[in-house]
Amino acid sequence: MTPEETGKAYDTITHRWTRPEFNQKNGITAYQKALSFLQDTLSQEPDALPIEALKDGPNKRGYALDIGCGCTNRFVPIIESAGLTYEGIDVSKEMLAIATTQLPAHTFYCADVCTFTLPRQYSFISAWDSFWHIPLTQQAPLLKKLVNHLDDDGVLLFSCGGTGESGQHTNEVMGPEVYYASLGLHRYLEILMEAGGFIRHVEFDQYPELHTIIIVQKKLSKNKAE
Template identity: 85%
Template sequence: MTPEETGKAYDTITHLWTRPEFNQTNGLTAYQKALSFLAAPPSQEPDTVPSEALDKGEASNKDKPKKRGYALDIGCGCTNRFVPIIESAGLTYEGIDVSKDMLAIAASQLPAHTFYCADVCTFTIPKHYSFISAWDSFWHIPLTQQEPLLKKLVDHLDDDGVLLFSCGGTDESGQHTNEVMGPEVYYASLGLHRYIEILIEAGGFVRHVEFDQHPELHTIIIVQKRTAQKTQ
């Protein structure tokens, strides 16, 4: 299946994520872990708010989160549940998804935020990011495009930026489709060892690997881009 076909499949099942019983905490622990590897934000500017303003309850600069870059959430879906934890880390959130109906729901809830409706494999990533994530979406990427996409994502991280994605922690590469959610949906994995090899070759330092739903093969990988060596 192509990413466009996967997007159309997800257009038909948005109700699975908007129903009240959907677990809105799914993935939050992994995001908290990944964001913890980011460097501390720059120190706050000295408090320049006049004392009379503080008396009125106005926030000082030290009470405001310091912006420290952008975050790109791949396969962001419609729940926006990762937005608060990302923004609490001082990052500006952007989402991308190939499902136009998923994005329509997300954008209706957060109209001031940036969302891209595109296939991330062919999408021209507009900037470098401090944090890139792909929660329960990377396995929908066609098998032949997963390696070049991983390299592209690491390349578009800031120095010391962090990439988080979940994948199928299989021994070998493979691909299949199933209809568990209703429509036919594609899944693929390069195999855990190959993912790690690619990330290291691309200049990443593997910070965390976890089979978080054992005995299922659902696997979390967190990698941090090594700081570029400065020339003398």
């Protein structure tokens, strides 16, 4: 399936995220963990603002990109509380229609992140329960692209299938046919390190399921490290 086809599938199941019983806390702990590495880096910089000052307004720390942002906007408050300006991207028009209705002043892109030209560098990039919908052949190039678009010390968080080998399949568990793929945990880590990332955290957070959290931080540039 192409990302566009995946988007059309999600267009038909927005109700799964808007119903009252949806767990709005899903993923929050992972975001708190990932953003803590960003805060730790800031606290080590002598000229940086104190953490409390980051709540005074947006764009004190740069921008955040939420890939496969969906319609709940549940990650927006935690990202903005870290002093970041939030942007979301999704291939589902209906998901974004709901998200933008709730937050009309925020920036949302309806696009395939694989082919989309990212407009800027980001301090934080996340892809919660969305990266596995990326076609298998495009996952490695996309990871490199995302790390390249991180600021120095920027943090990337994504969830994936922590399989031993690469593979892909489709199923109809949610209703429409949806595509899933994984490069395998070791390959993900290899790609991220080759791209200049430092692995901060890996967790099978729903064990024995293979749902896996990976957090990587972009290494300091040579000049900044010196």
